[in-house]
Amino acid sequence: xxxxxxxxxxxxxxxxxxxxIKFPAAAARRTFDPAGVTARTGDTLVVETSKGMELGExxxxxxxxxxxxxxxxxxxxxxxxxxxxxxxxxxxxKREKGSARHLPGAHRKHKLEMKLVDVECSFEGNKILLLHxxxxxxxPRS
Numbered sequence: 001x002x003x004x005x006x007x008x009x010x011x012x013x014x015x016x017x018x019x020x021i022k023f024p025a026a027a028a029r030r031t032f033d034p035a036g037v038t039a040r041t042g043d044t045l046v047v048e049t050s051k052g053m054e055l056g057e058x059x060x061x062x063x064x065x066x067x068x069x070x071x072x073x074x075x076x077x078x079x080x081x082x083x084x085x086x087x088x089x090x091x092x093x094k095r096e097k098g099s100a101r102h103l104p105g106a107h108r109k110h111k112l113e114m115k116l117v118d119v120e121c122s123f124e125g126n127k128i129l130l131l132h133x134x135x136x137x138x139x140p141r142s
Contacts, residue, residue: 015064019077021047021056025120029059033074038062044081046123053123055081055089089123096120099128 018031019039032047039045043058081089115133122128 014067016067016070016074017062018065018070018074019045019058019062020060021045022059023054023056031065031070031074033076034062035076037077037080039077044086046078046081046085048075048078051122053078055085055123092123095128
């Protein structure tokens with residue numbers, strides 16, 4: 001049984017109540033324990049992930065899935081996003097853009113042959129993840 005998720009079904013085919021959420025930086029959707037929250041498609045929710053708190057969009061509200069169709073234990077939905085949560089997310093997007101503008105100069109200054117691909121700021125604002133790709137060099141000739 002999951003932490004707080006409603007389970008039912010019979011002993012051979014137990015089912016768990018989940019909410020499916022997608023994140024802006026990821027294409028895949030993940031399932032979470034509703035933890036008492038009722039959500040509908042399109043709602044913005046705050047969830048607990050391995051990276052900390054994150055804002056995600058509900059792509060499928062409360063629904064039942066077989067226990068074999070989700071990875072246990074499920075992480076919980078913390079709450080619906082508040083106006084303050086949405087304001088914080090907007091500030092973080094601005095921080096990401098600001099970081100992206102300043103980094104190419106730092107690459108040149110330190111002679112790093114890298115290209116900035118993306119910048120992600122955690123919802124809590126305590127981490128900025130810089131995704132780089134090494135610039136391609138010519139293939140060695142024989």
